[in-house]
Amino acid sequence: MKITVSEIKAEPKHLAYVEDVDELNERLARGVRDFQVARGIRVAVDYYRAGLDLFFTGAVTGEVVGTCARCLDDYPFPLDRQFAFVLTPRVAAVGGGGQLAVDELERSSYAGEEVDVTPLVYEETILALPTRALCGEGCRGLCPRCGANLNQGPCGCARGADSAVSSRTK
Ligand SMILES: [Zn+2]
Ligand SMILES: [Zn+2]
Incomplete structure (x- = not known):
């Protein structure tokens, strides 16, 4: 979802839409974590500017x-993830930022006439995922x-001497 920079005013605007997740899922499938996003993700964002800095707050x-x-x-x-980020013009970020990694720079700055919200939404979604996929803490x-x-219950295999004894005495 792209927002035209010149349309971002000091007065906040609200945007709500459903983000397509195909590309995000491809990215997740390449990683080690076992997650896929179902259907589309709903994005609600308020955006405004203060000078050249662009502010985005909302939720996925x-x-x-x-x-x-x-x-x-x-x-x-x-x-369900709340987010807030500020994008500064890329030229200024390069001048003052020193040794920022390229992807970090792309996430914290904008260049050109449009801001693409999609990669930021993807990033927030990935950050919201747990480090390990577990269906429950007590998963057996x-x-x-x-x-x-x-x-789904014991399988019938004897696990250790204790369980073998207890199942015989039943
Ligand atoms: Zn499990
Ligand atoms: Zn078994």
Whole structure:
């Protein structure tokens, strides 16, 4: 979603739209984290300027489907992230910023006549994801012998002497 810089005024404007997630999901699929974003993500943003600096505040909401690192089941969870960022003109950022990494620079500055909000929304979404996909803290994972999902109950494999004894005495 692109916003024309000259249309960004001191008076805040509101924008609400649904962001397409295909490209984001491609990016996520390339990473090590097992997440995919379901459908579109809803973006609500207020934007305004103070001098040459552009301010954006808002939220991204939607649904993410994680693939649990322990039991490999897919599980949905809500995405709800507040964000606020300021973009400065790129020339000024280069002059004063010293050794900013290129991607950092792209995230904190703008150049040209339009600001593309999409990469910023993607970035915020990725930041909202947990470091590890787990369907629940208490996920029991898969049986290392038969591969059964232990969240759905014991699989019948004897795990250690204790469980073997207790199942015989029942
Ligand atoms: Zn799990
Ligand atoms: Zn088993």
